[in-house]
Amino acid sequence: MAEALSENAHDLRLVDISPDYWYPIAWSRDLRAGKAIGRNFSGQPIVLVRPKRGPVYALEDRCAHRQVPLSEGVVEGGTIKCGYHGWAYSRKGDCEDIPYLGKDENQKRIPNCVRPYPCIETGGMIFIFPGDPRKAWKTPLPELAQVGNRAFKTRRFNPSVKCHYTFMHENLMDMNHQFLHRRQMGQIKARYLGGDQGDGYVEARYSFARVGSEGQPLAERLIFGKHKYDPSKPQPVEEVVTIRTSYPYQSLHIHDKDGDLIMQLFAVYVPDSGDGQSCQTFGLLSVLRPKVPLLLDLIWPVLGVFTNRIFHEDKDIVEMEQKAWNEQGGDRNIEVFPIVKKLRHLLRSGGIARQAIQEA
Amino acid sequence: MAEALSENAHDLRLVDISPDYWYPIAWSRDLRAGKAIGRNFSGQPIVLVRPKRGPVYALEDRCAHRQVPLSEGVVEGGTIKCGYHGWAYSRKGDCEDIPYLGKDENQKRIPNCVRPYPCIETGGMIFIFPGDPRKAWKTPLPELAQVGNRAFKTRRFNPSVKCHYTFMHENLMDMNHQFLHRRQMGQIKARYLGGDQGDGYVEARYSFARVGSEGQPLAERLIFGKHKYDPSKPQPVEEVVTIRTSYPYQSLHIHDKDGDLIMQLFAVYVPDSGDGQSCQTFGLLSVLRPKVPLLLDLIWPVLGVFTNRIFHEDKDIVEMEQKAWNEQGGDRNIEVFPIVKKLRHLLRSGGIARQAIQEA
Amino acid sequence: MAEALSENAHDLRLVDISPDYWYPIAWSRDLRAGKAIGRNFSGQPIVLVRPKRGPVYALEDRCAHRQVPLSEGVVEGGTIKCGYHGWAYSRKGDCEDIPYLGKDENQKRIPNCVRPYPCIETGGMIFIFPGDPRKAWKTPLPELAQVGNRAFKTRRFNPSVKCHYTFMHENLMDMNHQFLHRRQMGQIKARYLGGDQGDGYVEARYSFARVGSEGQPLAERLIFGKHKYDPSKPQPVEEVVTIRTSYPYQSLHIHDKDGDLIMQLFAVYVPDSGDGQSCQTFGLLSVLRPKVPLLLDLIWPVLGVFTNRIFHEDKDIVEMEQKAWNEQGGDRNIEVFPIVKKLRHLLRSGGIARQAIQEA
Incomplete structure (x- = not known):
C-alpha cells in the first residue's frame, strides 16, 4: 500500500473527495423527532440529532469520555446524552453535564468537547459540511433535480x-x-x-x-x-x-x-x-x-x-x-x-x- | 499500528496481562474423562487433557511434528496422541512414541517436545499458569466468590x-x-x-x-x-x-x-x-x-x-x-x-x- | 510477514509452484460452447473461452480498458466482448474492436492487449501453461491415471x-x-x-x-x-x-x-x-x-x-x-x-x- 502511494501519487483512486462542499448523509425521513442516528463521512463518525424542538444538528459521533458513539445515547431537550455514563452535549459540541461529578458547575462543563458540523436539512435530505466550517455558509447547495416541482x-x-x-x-x-x-x-x-x-x-x-x-x-x-x-x-x-x-x-x-x-x-x-x-x-x-x-x-x-x-x-x-x-x-x-x-x-x-x- | 506503538508506549490497550498468575481457561464440566479440548491464552494454543485416571494436565496445543492441534487427537492411557501421525505425548510434554519409527526406543522418544503448563482444577474451573513455571506454586489462587458455601x-x-x-x-x-x-x-x-x-x-x-x-x-x-x-x-x-x-x-x-x-x-x-x-x-x-x-x-x-x-x-x-x-x-x-x-x-x-x- | 520472508528464505511454504508446467484449471464439462468462465492461477485471473466453433482459448481475465473480468462478457464469433463497453478480444489477446470509436480501424484495434495463455483440452480437463510460452509446446502433459482405458x-x-x-x-x-x-x-x-x-x-x-x-x-x-x-x-x-x-x-x-x-x-x-x-x-x-x-x-x-x-x-x-x-x-x-x-x-x-x- 505504501508503495502504491509513492508510485501512484496521482492515482485517481487515491484522491479523497474535497470536504469543502455540502454532502447529504441521511434522508430526513430516517430521523424522527427526539432521536439520533449515526452516519459516516470518509471514516469520520457523525451523529445527527433531531431534538423535539429546533433544527437537526450534527456532531462528531464520539463521547469525549470513553469514545463510544453518541448515536447510541438519548436525546434530552436540546442535548444528546451519552448512553454509557450520561455525559450531555449541546448542539455546539460543548459537554454541558457530567451527572455524577460534584456540584461545582465549572467542573461539570467542558466546552468544545466534540466537533460540531455545519448542518442543513433540505429536499428531504440532511446535509453536513465536513470541511472548514468558515467556508460552509458561503458554499451553495446543489440543485436537487426537480424536488418541489409538482410537474x-x-x-x-x-x-x-x-x-x-x-x-x-x-x-x-x-x-x-x-x-x-x-x-x-x-x-x-x-x-x-x-x-x-x-x-x-x-x-x-x-x-x-x-x-x-x-x-x-x-x-x-x-x-x-x-x-x-x-x-x-x-x-x-x-x-x-x-x-x-x-x-x-x-x-x-x-x-x-x-x-x-x-x-x-x-x-x-x-x-x-x-x-x-x-x-x-x-x-x-x-x-x-x-x-x-x-x-x-x-x-x-x-x-x-x-x-x-x-x-x-x-x-x-x-x-x-x-x-x-x-x-x-x-x-x-x-x-x-x-x-x-x-x-x-x-x-x-x-x-x-x-x-x-x-x-x- | 507501528506508529501507535511508538507514540503510545503506555497506551493501556497495548498492555498485555501479566502471565504470572493463575487463569481459568475452561469449566470442569466441559472436559469429560478420556477427552481433550483446545483453548487459548493470549494467542497461545493450549490443550487440556483429562485422562481416565489422574488429574487434568495442560500442554501447548501443537504436535511438534506438523504443528497441528493435539486437541484434535486421542487420549490413550496417560498420553495424548496426535490425530495425524499418532505421535504420543506425556503430561510432561515429552514425546513418548512415534509409532512408525524403528525399534530403537531412543529414536522414538523426544524429551521436552511440547511446553507443559502448570495446571490446577478447583471450583469447577481448570486453571493454568502461563508465566514462569517456577513461580506457579508460590502464587495463590483467587477467592472464588462463595463457591462451596451452601448458604x-x-x-x-x-x-x-x-x-x-x-x-x-x-x-x-x-x-x-x-x-x-x-x-x-x-x-x-x-x-x-x-x-x-x-x-x-x-x-x-x-x-x-x-x-x-x-x-x-x-x-x-x-x-x-x-x-x-x-x-x-x-x-x-x-x-x-x-x-x-x-x-x-x-x-x-x-x-x-x-x-x-x-x-x-x-x-x-x-x-x-x-x-x-x-x-x-x-x-x-x-x-x-x-x-x-x-x-x-x-x-x-x-x-x-x-x-x-x-x-x-x-x-x-x-x-x-x-x-x-x-x-x-x-x-x-x-x-x-x-x-x-x-x-x-x-x-x-x-x-x-x-x-x-x-x-x- | 516481511520478517518471516527474510528469516526463512527457504521456508517451503514461501515457495511458489513453477509456472513452467501444464496445469488444469477447469473441467471441460464446466464450459459450454459459446460461453466463458473465469479461473485463477496463483492470483492471475484467467478467462477460458469456448467459441461455438474452434478450440478453447485462455486469456488474462481483464479488459485492458477498465480491468473488469472478461469472463463477465459475451462470446461473439471467435471473440470475447467485455460486458462493460463492448471491447472485443481475439484468441491472441488483440483488441479487435472498440465499438464506439470512429471509423478509422487502426484506432479501434490494439494488438497484444491482454495476455494469452497456451491452452490444451484433454482428458476432460482444460490445461493452461502459465509460464514462459516458448516452453509450452516442448513440455509434456502428465499421465492422467487411466482416463480413456475402458478396463x-x-x-x-x-x-x-x-x-x-x-x-x-x-x-x-x-x-x-x-x-x-x-x-x-x-x-x-x-x-x-x-x-x-x-x-x-x-x-x-x-x-x-x-x-x-x-x-x-x-x-x-x-x-x-x-x-x-x-x-x-x-x-x-x-x-x-x-x-x-x-x-x-x-x-x-x-x-x-x-x-x-x-x-x-x-x-x-x-x-x-x-x-x-x-x-x-x-x-x-x-x-x-x-x-x-x-x-x-x-x-x-x-x-x-x-x-x-x-x-x-x-x-x-x-x-x-x-x-x-x-x-x-x-x-x-x-x-x-x-x-x-x-x-x-x-x-x-x-x-x-x-x-x-x-x-x-
Missing part, C-alpha cells in the same frame, strides 16, 4: 456501493457502457454529440438510437416518452441526454426533441468508510408527469424495478473495477474516450491526494 | 467479549455507568462513598438510590432484598457495593445495612486471542439464599435472564470502546473519575507493555 | 483446499498418516517398503496390514479386492502402494500380489489465490473394473462417499497445518521421515522462492 415526480435512491466515488462519476459520464445494460435496455446505441468543460465541471451530450429488431422494453418506453416513439415506424429516438459532473455532484438531464426537460437526475456519491473504497449514493430522479393524469403513478412501481435493475448492473461493474484496482495495486485503466479523460482530470484536481493528507 | 447459590457465566481485558475492569469499577442499564434497572443512581488502594489492588464503594417514580423491576427486587425494600415507602436502598480489582482478578461484594454479605461476584477476563482484542470472561455470582427455602431456586431463571441482559449491555458498550480505539489508533479517553484513574495505573503497572515484549 | 472406471474429484500446495504432497507421500483415517479405514498400519528418487521425482512404496480385530469397512474391501481378502483367515493384505511426486504432479498406484495395477490416482494441487494459501485439487481416480460386470458401477456411489470422507479428513488436517504456519509465522515442522525430507527438497528446488520473485 415532476421524484424518486429517491440510496444504494451503498463498495468502490471509490470516482468510478461512479466515470460510469455515468461514459454512456458507451449501454452495452452493460443490453438485457434491460435492448440494443440501444449511444451516439456522442459533444462535450463541454469549464470551471469545476465537465459535460457530455448523447443521443440514443435503437439498433437491432428487438422490441423496446415497457419501462423504457414509459420513461422515454411513448408519445413520440412509434414502434410501427422504426426510427431513432432523439432525446438528448446531458451528463454533467459539477464537482462533486453529478446530474443527468434528458430533453426531448422540442428541448423540453423530461427527466432529471441528481446524484452524489458520498464516501463513508475511511479507506476510500465505499460510498453511499444519494440520488433523486425526477420524471415529468405525462398529460394523462395518474399514468406516471401507475407505472411508478415498474419504473422502480427497471431503474433498480440498471443500477445493480452498474453497482456490480464498478465494484469489479475496485476489486481489480485492489488486486493490481493501482490504476491501470487505458482510457480512450476524451471526455472521460477530462472528467478524470476534474476529479483529480478537485479532490485531495491521500499522500498530501498523510504528510500534513 | 449461597452460585451461578457461572462465561461470555466472550471482543475487547481488551482492561475495558472490562473499568466498566465494572465505574458504577456511574448505571445510566447504561436504565432500561433494566430503572432510574438507579450510584453514589460514590469512597475508594481505597494498596499493594496490587484498587477498590471503590457505592450506595445505590432509586430516583424517579418508576417501579422496581422484579428481578432487581429479588436480588437486592425484598425484605428491606418497601415500595409503599419510597426510600433509598442502602446496600453498600464494593468493587475491587485485585490484580488480575475483580470482585464485587454487596453488603446489606447490617453489614452482612448478600451477594459476591468473582470475575476474570482472560485474553484469548493474540491481538489483545478479545477475552473470555470467567465469572461466578454467589447470591445469599433467602430464609424461605427454595425461593432463590424459583427465581433463579429470572435472575439469569436479568443478569444476562445487563451483561449484554456491558458487552456491547465495551466492544464499542474497542472499536473506537481501533478507529482512532489509540486511547483518547478523557477520564475524570479519580478511582478509575487509579485503576488504570494499577492495570498498566501490573501488566506488560507490548513494545517491551516485542523488543525482548 | 478402468475413473472418478473426478476437485476440492478446494485452503493451504499451500506442498502440504498436499507431503500428506499423501507420508502414509503413516493412516492414523488420521482410523475411523474410516479401521486399524490399518502402513509398512514402509522403501523409496526412490531421481531427476524431478521422489517415490515411496508401502504395504498395508490390518491390525486389531475390527472388521474391514465395506468400501475398503470393495476397493482393495474382495477376491484376495478372506476374513476367515486373518492375514495381511499385500498390495503395494506406490506414491510418486513427479514434479509438479502426484500419482498413487496400487498393484496387487501379482503385480497387476488395480488402482491409479492422478492429482495436482493448483494454487489459485495469490497468497499461496489455497489450491484447487484436480484429481482422477481410476479403479480396475472387476470381472463381474457392473459390480463396480453398483458400488461406485459408496466408493464416492468413502473417498470423500477420507479426503475431508485430509483437507481438515492440512488446513490446520496452514493455520499453524500462519500463527507461528513460519515452518516449525520437525520431520523425521527420510522420504518426506527428500520430497521437501524436491518441492523446494522445483519451485520459486517468493523472495526471489519479489526482488526480480
Whole structure:
C-alpha cells in the first residue's frame, strides 16, 4: 500500500473527495423527532440529532469520555446524552453535564468537547459540511433535480456501493457502457454529440438510437416518452441526454426533441468508510408527469424495478473495477474516450491526494 | 499500528496481562474423562487433557511434528496422541512414541517436545499458569466468590467479549455507568462513598438510590432484598457495593445495612486471542439464599435472564470502546473519575507493555 | 510477514509452484460452447473461452480498458466482448474492436492487449501453461491415471483446499498418516517398503496390514479386492502402494500380489489465490473394473462417499497445518521421515522462492 502511494501519487483512486462542499448523509425521513442516528463521512463518525424542538444538528459521533458513539445515547431537550455514563452535549459540541461529578458547575462543563458540523436539512435530505466550517455558509447547495416541482415526480435512491466515488462519476459520464445494460435496455446505441468543460465541471451530450429488431422494453418506453416513439415506424429516438459532473455532484438531464426537460437526475456519491473504497449514493430522479393524469403513478412501481435493475448492473461493474484496482495495486485503466479523460482530470484536481493528507 | 506503538508506549490497550498468575481457561464440566479440548491464552494454543485416571494436565496445543492441534487427537492411557501421525505425548510434554519409527526406543522418544503448563482444577474451573513455571506454586489462587458455601447459590457465566481485558475492569469499577442499564434497572443512581488502594489492588464503594417514580423491576427486587425494600415507602436502598480489582482478578461484594454479605461476584477476563482484542470472561455470582427455602431456586431463571441482559449491555458498550480505539489508533479517553484513574495505573503497572515484549 | 520472508528464505511454504508446467484449471464439462468462465492461477485471473466453433482459448481475465473480468462478457464469433463497453478480444489477446470509436480501424484495434495463455483440452480437463510460452509446446502433459482405458472406471474429484500446495504432497507421500483415517479405514498400519528418487521425482512404496480385530469397512474391501481378502483367515493384505511426486504432479498406484495395477490416482494441487494459501485439487481416480460386470458401477456411489470422507479428513488436517504456519509465522515442522525430507527438497528446488520473485 505504501508503495502504491509513492508510485501512484496521482492515482485517481487515491484522491479523497474535497470536504469543502455540502454532502447529504441521511434522508430526513430516517430521523424522527427526539432521536439520533449515526452516519459516516470518509471514516469520520457523525451523529445527527433531531431534538423535539429546533433544527437537526450534527456532531462528531464520539463521547469525549470513553469514545463510544453518541448515536447510541438519548436525546434530552436540546442535548444528546451519552448512553454509557450520561455525559450531555449541546448542539455546539460543548459537554454541558457530567451527572455524577460534584456540584461545582465549572467542573461539570467542558466546552468544545466534540466537533460540531455545519448542518442543513433540505429536499428531504440532511446535509453536513465536513470541511472548514468558515467556508460552509458561503458554499451553495446543489440543485436537487426537480424536488418541489409538482410537474415532476421524484424518486429517491440510496444504494451503498463498495468502490471509490470516482468510478461512479466515470460510469455515468461514459454512456458507451449501454452495452452493460443490453438485457434491460435492448440494443440501444449511444451516439456522442459533444462535450463541454469549464470551471469545476465537465459535460457530455448523447443521443440514443435503437439498433437491432428487438422490441423496446415497457419501462423504457414509459420513461422515454411513448408519445413520440412509434414502434410501427422504426426510427431513432432523439432525446438528448446531458451528463454533467459539477464537482462533486453529478446530474443527468434528458430533453426531448422540442428541448423540453423530461427527466432529471441528481446524484452524489458520498464516501463513508475511511479507506476510500465505499460510498453511499444519494440520488433523486425526477420524471415529468405525462398529460394523462395518474399514468406516471401507475407505472411508478415498474419504473422502480427497471431503474433498480440498471443500477445493480452498474453497482456490480464498478465494484469489479475496485476489486481489480485492489488486486493490481493501482490504476491501470487505458482510457480512450476524451471526455472521460477530462472528467478524470476534474476529479483529480478537485479532490485531495491521500499522500498530501498523510504528510500534513 | 507501528506508529501507535511508538507514540503510545503506555497506551493501556497495548498492555498485555501479566502471565504470572493463575487463569481459568475452561469449566470442569466441559472436559469429560478420556477427552481433550483446545483453548487459548493470549494467542497461545493450549490443550487440556483429562485422562481416565489422574488429574487434568495442560500442554501447548501443537504436535511438534506438523504443528497441528493435539486437541484434535486421542487420549490413550496417560498420553495424548496426535490425530495425524499418532505421535504420543506425556503430561510432561515429552514425546513418548512415534509409532512408525524403528525399534530403537531412543529414536522414538523426544524429551521436552511440547511446553507443559502448570495446571490446577478447583471450583469447577481448570486453571493454568502461563508465566514462569517456577513461580506457579508460590502464587495463590483467587477467592472464588462463595463457591462451596451452601448458604449461597452460585451461578457461572462465561461470555466472550471482543475487547481488551482492561475495558472490562473499568466498566465494572465505574458504577456511574448505571445510566447504561436504565432500561433494566430503572432510574438507579450510584453514589460514590469512597475508594481505597494498596499493594496490587484498587477498590471503590457505592450506595445505590432509586430516583424517579418508576417501579422496581422484579428481578432487581429479588436480588437486592425484598425484605428491606418497601415500595409503599419510597426510600433509598442502602446496600453498600464494593468493587475491587485485585490484580488480575475483580470482585464485587454487596453488603446489606447490617453489614452482612448478600451477594459476591468473582470475575476474570482472560485474553484469548493474540491481538489483545478479545477475552473470555470467567465469572461466578454467589447470591445469599433467602430464609424461605427454595425461593432463590424459583427465581433463579429470572435472575439469569436479568443478569444476562445487563451483561449484554456491558458487552456491547465495551466492544464499542474497542472499536473506537481501533478507529482512532489509540486511547483518547478523557477520564475524570479519580478511582478509575487509579485503576488504570494499577492495570498498566501490573501488566506488560507490548513494545517491551516485542523488543525482548 | 516481511520478517518471516527474510528469516526463512527457504521456508517451503514461501515457495511458489513453477509456472513452467501444464496445469488444469477447469473441467471441460464446466464450459459450454459459446460461453466463458473465469479461473485463477496463483492470483492471475484467467478467462477460458469456448467459441461455438474452434478450440478453447485462455486469456488474462481483464479488459485492458477498465480491468473488469472478461469472463463477465459475451462470446461473439471467435471473440470475447467485455460486458462493460463492448471491447472485443481475439484468441491472441488483440483488441479487435472498440465499438464506439470512429471509423478509422487502426484506432479501434490494439494488438497484444491482454495476455494469452497456451491452452490444451484433454482428458476432460482444460490445461493452461502459465509460464514462459516458448516452453509450452516442448513440455509434456502428465499421465492422467487411466482416463480413456475402458478396463478402468475413473472418478473426478476437485476440492478446494485452503493451504499451500506442498502440504498436499507431503500428506499423501507420508502414509503413516493412516492414523488420521482410523475411523474410516479401521486399524490399518502402513509398512514402509522403501523409496526412490531421481531427476524431478521422489517415490515411496508401502504395504498395508490390518491390525486389531475390527472388521474391514465395506468400501475398503470393495476397493482393495474382495477376491484376495478372506476374513476367515486373518492375514495381511499385500498390495503395494506406490506414491510418486513427479514434479509438479502426484500419482498413487496400487498393484496387487501379482503385480497387476488395480488402482491409479492422478492429482495436482493448483494454487489459485495469490497468497499461496489455497489450491484447487484436480484429481482422477481410476479403479480396475472387476470381472463381474457392473459390480463396480453398483458400488461406485459408496466408493464416492468413502473417498470423500477420507479426503475431508485430509483437507481438515492440512488446513490446520496452514493455520499453524500462519500463527507461528513460519515452518516449525520437525520431520523425521527420510522420504518426506527428500520430497521437501524436491518441492523446494522445483519451485520459486517468493523472495526471489519479489526482488526480480
